[in-house]
Amino acid sequence: MSAQRLHPFALVDDLDTLEVSRELGHHLGVVRRLRVGAELFVGDGAGSFRAVKVDAVQPRVHLVPLSDIQTPQRQTPSLGIAMFLPSNERLSWAVQKLTEVGIDRIHLLSDSGDRRGGVQISAAGLDRLDRIAREASQQSERLWLPDxxxxxxxxxxxxxxxxxxxxxxPDGGPLPTGVTTLVVGPESGVVISPESIPRVSLGLPILRIETAAVAGAVVLAALRASLICICDNS
Structure with missing residues (x-):
């Protein structure tokens, strides 16, 4: 994410052609109410962006470049949340919030021992999650779409x-240094894993999968930004 504000901000498929899809045109022209001459930033979802200007709104929105393409350095380390699947509505909410927080990787886990028999997501369902992440990235001025x-x-x-x-x-220990991916769920509360993988607690009561995922993501993002630190109690 760039240190500067990128506002207004939108995502396009190609920063060279600046082609505006019908959906994005509706967002810019109707929802945002941008008019000819309005300036904004557009990104490609892969870390690059440039300043542009609205050159036309009818019959379709047309953009022209105002600056060269810039690609700022990406924050490190890459952060991930691996979460067992809640209901579709709750999963959509989680993907939206994890994107806004800045999580780089969202791993979806299926549990064949779950009472629902192991939830699966269709290709259309994954496309929907990608659209949710794209919309959340535009809202939060995020340059990199999550994987x-x-x-x-x-x-x-x-x-x-x-x-x-x-x-x-909830019964785990303190978060050790070097953790970049948190595993959350399933609803049964039982995660069978190698003994080498630590179990950690956020010091919170029992949470829904999506709530715990976002809470953990906020901690990881704050650690990466050096806004908080892990105390050495040795």
């Missing part, structure tokens, strides 16, 4: 990813 992975079994996730991972657990 949302299709649902996978937890054991597959732990097999592929273990470094920097911790599991949120």
């Amino acid at each position: 949302i992975t299709p649902p996978m079994e937890a054991q597959e996730f732990f097999g592929d990813t273990s470094a920097g991972v911790a599991i949120l657990d």
